[in-house]
Amino acid sequence: MKEKLRTHIEKITALTDDEFEFVCKHFSSKKFKKHQFLIQKGDPVKHSFFVISGLLKLVYTDNESKEHVVSFAMEDWWESDYYAYFTQTEATMSLECLEDTEVLCFTLEDYKNLCAGSQKMQSFFLEKANFGFLGSQRRIISWMTSNSKARYENLLKQYPSLFQRVPKSLIASYLGVSRETLSRLTS
Template sequence: MKNKLKEHIVKLIPLSDNEFSFVLSHFNIEKYKKNEFLIQEGEDVNHCYFVISGLLKLVFNDANGKQHIVSFAMEDWWESDFLAYFEQTKAKMSLQCVEDTEVYSISLKNYYKLSSKMPKIERFFLKKSHSGHIASQNRILSFLTSNAKERYVQLLKQQPILFQRVPKTLLASYLGVSRETLSRLSS
């Protein structure tokens, strides 16, 4: 398990075994069952999560009670309600397990401590942040410029594994369509 985190980091920056041991000392391993929450709307957000195994969904519930899936996070992905995590405010979103999930968690205190003591890890986090920001902008642009069919095809091309691991109701929410529309798109 610890090798998964090291393999993930060394894709972007080199780390010796001693450096990785120091990095690892700032994380905790946590296990969650399907449907359990790592973060619930309205609560404090104390951790950011790296997914070792399993699948998470980040959800926003609007004023009408409609659930909007902001993202899915599977193996080798980082997830949290980042606004609440970095600003130390209450969660606006919930993070819930779609499958049994195992994660590394890092508190904000440890995130800053680790970043200040190891500039190369700070660069790693910056690169991951850039990637996440770009992905978010691409998702927004997709909603602004693509119809439902185009978004479906794009997701199928970029993340085909989601279609095997995620119930159609959740995929429909992520794509911003009804379950019935998703059935028509997939036939």
């Protein structure tokens, strides 16, 4: 199971066996069933999760109790309510399993210790954070330019398997379009 993490890290930086052993000391593994919550709104957020297998949705619920899918996380993705995680405050979002899911996870303290103890891993997380920022910026631009067709096509191109694994209502929520608009786009 941890070999998947190693393969993932080594896409960015090669590790010796000793270095990878040091990395592993900071992670624990957990299994969740479909519909289980990894994070519930209002709770403290103890972990950042690396998805080994399965699928998660990160959801923000607005003041009118409407749910908005902020992101999906599948194999090889990192996910959490990162604002609450980094600032050690209560979750403003929820993280729920759309499939049975296996994760590796670590606390903020473990994350900090890992970065302090391994410049390679700090460099790895810096690259992930920079590209996480870029992904969000591209998504903001796609919202600004208000082209739901382009948003849909981009998602389909980037993550074709999502469309087999996720109900269309959730994809519509992620794209910020109505279920009817999504049907028109997919027909």
